[in-house]
Amino acid sequence: MTPIYDTWNLNYKSIFGAIKRAEMCKFSVRLPKDISLDFPPVLVLFRTGFKERFLNMELTAETDEYNQYTTSYTPRYTDVHYYYFSYTSGGIRHYIKKINCHEGNIDNGDLFQLTVYDENYKTPDFLKGGVMYQIFPDRFCKSGKVHENVPQDRVMREWGETPYYRPDQNGHVWNNDYFGGDFAGIQSKLGYLRDLGVTCIYLNPIFESHENHRYNTANYMKADPLLGTNDDFEELCTEAKKYGISVILDGVFSHTGADSVYFNKFNRYEPVGAFNTKESPYYKWYSFINYPNVYEAWWGIDTLPNVWENNESYTEFICGDEGVLKYWLSKGAAGWRLDVADELPDQFLNNLRRSVKDYGEDKIVIGEVWEDASNKESYGIKRRYLLGKQLDSVMNYPFREAIISYIKGGSVKNFIYSIMTIVENYPKPTVDVLMNFVSTHDIERAINRLGGENCDDKSKDWMAEKYLNEQQYTNGKNMLKSAMALMFFLPGVPSIYYGDEAGLQGYKDPFNRRCYPWGNEDRELIEYVSELSRVRKSLPNMKEGRTYFVLNDTEVFDERVVAFTRQGDIDSIVFVNRSCDDIRIENIPELLPRFKDFGAVCGYFENNTVEIKPYGYTIISAKFID
Secondary structure: OOOOOOOOOOOOOOOOOOOOOOOOOEEEEEEEEOOOOOOOEEEEEEEOOOOOOEEEEEEEEEEOHHHHHEEEOOOOOOEEEEEEHHHHOOOOOEEEEOOOOOEEEOOOOOEEEEEEEOOOOOOOOOOOOEEEEEEEEEOOOOOOOOOOOOOOOOOOOOOOOOOOOOOOOOOOOOOEEOOOOOOOHHHOHHHHHHHHHHOOOOOOOOOOEEOOOOOOOEEEEEOOOOOHHHHHHHHHHHHHHHHHEEEEEEEOEOOOOOOOOOOOOOOOOOOOOOOOOOOOHHHHHHOOOEEOEEEEEEHHHHEEEEEOOOOOHHHHHHHHOHHHHHHHHHHHHHHHHEEEEEOOHEEEEEEEEHOOOHHOOOOOEEEEEOOHHHHOOOEEOOOOOOOOOOOEEEEHHHHHHHHHHOOOOOHHHHHHHHHHHHHOOOHHHHOOOOEEEOOOOOOHHHHHHHHHOOOOOOOHHHHHHOOOHHHHHHHHHHHHHHHHHHHHHHEEEEEEOOHHHHHOOOOOOOHHHOOOOOOOOHHHHHHHHHHHHHHHOOOOOOOHOEEEEOOOOOOOOOOOOOEEEOOOOOOOEEEEOOOOOOOEEEEEEHOOOOOOEEEEEEEEOOOOEEEEOOOOOEEEEEEEEE
8 A cells, every 4th residue: 555655755755754954855755546635635745833834736647546745844053843744625624644654644643853953064083983882080090000180088999899889878879999990901902992893982981980880070170190191192192092992081071079189078188179268269050059069960979969051151261262071072082971961950961062063073072861862841941952962972762762672672663663753753964873782880781682581670788699500601692792883884873881891780770880890801802792793894885774674564564674784886785683583585686676786795695595593693685666
């Protein structure tokens, strides 16, 4: 049956996904012949807070089955637009709205989304086609180098021990135990990271802080002494560049630490902090309710006082010519990942991007956003992250949830809809640099999520020494391989959370932040991840090739296999098997009639038959027939 409207089909919407401002796009609907119209249908568009705009549609094609009506729209404003179609038959008004992600349906469904972004919006090339590696600095590698000026109140632990997690008698978890990972340790492993295929390191916070996660910044202009000096960081960036690896920093700008130069609640520093005196140059950065003991804090945690990001002094300190952003870029950083980006106001994000791009257009800005960043609302405001003036990319949590759910047995169609929704809603420049992952420092490791028990209702005591048994580890590892294949070959940039490639386990914080198991790695898993990197690097389509899914609407449709293309001069077609079965798909030319000139890339492809090994992947090449 001919769809009434389909956003994935260029015959209905002439440009797939988001469009640039001032870029003309054609919209067509196909109404069944038996519908008698009082007058031609209209396209109705609007932006949140603005009136609807009605565009008349004209009859452009007729068949025995349907009449096609078309109109065009050239947007004048960057924004998220919403739209639907309307027609009147027999005096009754009807609507064509969205069902199942991309098709139109009469009289029920949701609004379609059209993201319109700035026509000059570009994202840095250095990350495209590459592989990212996330490092929690205290837990990746300890060089043994003696560091000066390390605070005496830190508890130093033996490498590999279980992190402290129990609260004190007042219910406070101090996070003051350290394992000594440092810049020199990371530098010593650059060869390992290069061999793994890594082209970019993302470091969790490195600034002086007095908790091991370092999200409670004490001094933005100084590296934490346990990691090394500012010059040590610069040396790391210089050496990493020789290996073809860039380094991105974590920017925590929505709050500082209470134990900091700026707030100084515990009098560690000279008494000029906002907590010490209202005459402090930092006093107006914070919001005191009852000075000095009651103040606004991040999620009510009193060790993390919130800042007013748009305070002129604070903005200048972070974004100015002599500010934090440009200082660390001058030390060799390739860009910034922004902690809790949805808590940073638009004006501050605008200023931040200008500052970073003023230093260099090739510097990247990535935001921590857990939902669809194109239509996210936070604190009553529709966010403008991806319209061209704020972020280059976001952490791709929607992909992560889609991958994990599918690998654990979820519907392949739900997986496809989840992936395609993001690909469709985000500007293409953003899609090419999306930060894809299956684990991070904020969630349990994927091998535990896939192979172990659900930990959502479990206590910290349960998680602390809970390891997968042999069978659970094998199952988790196999499923992790499938998940990583999806992560590596879907659009965006795969991000490996340190130790995932070595079989490192861990439920939720802080157990997902254990020390890298040097000397006890799963070498087979490391080689598998290295192979994924080598294959990815060999395929030019991985850099910017668009994606669409194949097989899911064919007679051989199988929930255990997902297949998708990365488009280019020669398309790459990726097949991933989530099951323990060896799966063969025959008659590929008949199943994929819009392609020709099929060839093997990796895995088994002979006699027009694809074989996908258990928990494995196969990639073939083909020429798309226009």
